[in-house]
Amino acid sequence: xxxxxxxxxxxxxxxxxxxxxxxxxxxxxxxxxxxxxxxxxxxxxxxxxxxxxxxxxxxxxxxxxxxxxxxxxxxxxxxxxxxxxxxxxxxxxxxxxxxxxxxxxxxxxxx
Numbered sequence: 136x137x138x139x140x141x142x143x144x145x146x147x148x149x150x151x152x153x154x155x156x157x158x159x160x161x162x163x164x165x166x167x168x169x170x171x172x173x174x175x176x177x178x179x180x181x182x183x184x185x186x187x188x189x190x191x192x193x194x195x196x197x198x199x200x201x202x203x204x205x206x207x208x209x210x211x212x213x214x215x216x217x218x219x220x221x222x223x224x225x226x227x228x229x230x231x232x233x234x235x236x237x238x239x240x241x242x243x244x245x246x
Contacts, residue, residue, distance in 0.1 A: 146230035146237030147175045150183065150211070153228050155245045161220045164245060167212045171230040171237075178232030180208035186239060187215060188225040205231070222246050 152169035159165075166185060185204040206213050208230075218224070223246040227239040 144177045145232055145235045146171055147177055149238045149240035150228050150230055151240070153226065153240045153243050155224075155226050155243050157218065157245065162216065162218050164215045164218055164224065164226075165212065166215060166226060166228070168228050168240070170211050175237075176230065176232060178234055181231040181233055182206050182208045183210070184229050184231055184236055185213055185215070186227045186229070189219075189222055 148171070150168040150171050153166070154168070155164055155166045157164045168183070171180075183206045185206065186201060187204065188201045204213060204215060223244060226243045226245065227241070229236045229239040231237070
C-alpha cells in the first residue's frame with residue numbers, strides 16, 4: 136500500500152456528536168460537534184463544513200435551499216446567524232483537508 140497516496144485523501148469519516156439549537160434567539164443557531172480523530176484526517180486539516188438546508192417554512196410555499204459554512208480545523212462549534220422563524224433546518228457537518236470534504240454526518244433537524 137502506498138502511504139504517500141493515503142496521506143492526500145479526504146477524511147475517512149464524518150465528525151460525530153452533531154448537536155444544534157437556537158436557545159438564545161430564533162435568528163441564531165448554535166452548532167457543536169466532536170473533533171475528528173487525528174488518524175482519520177488523512178491529510179492536512181483545513182476545517183469543517185456545515186451544510187444548512189431549509190426543509191420547510193410555515194409562511195411560504197416550500198422553498199428548499201442550501202448553504203454551506205466553513206469553520207477552522209481547531210474549532211468544533213459555530214454560531215449561524217440570519218435564520219428565519221417558523222423554519223425547519225437540516226444540518227450536517229464534514230471535515231475538510233486540502234484535497235476536499237470527507238463524508239457528511241447524519242442529519243440533525245432543528246426548528
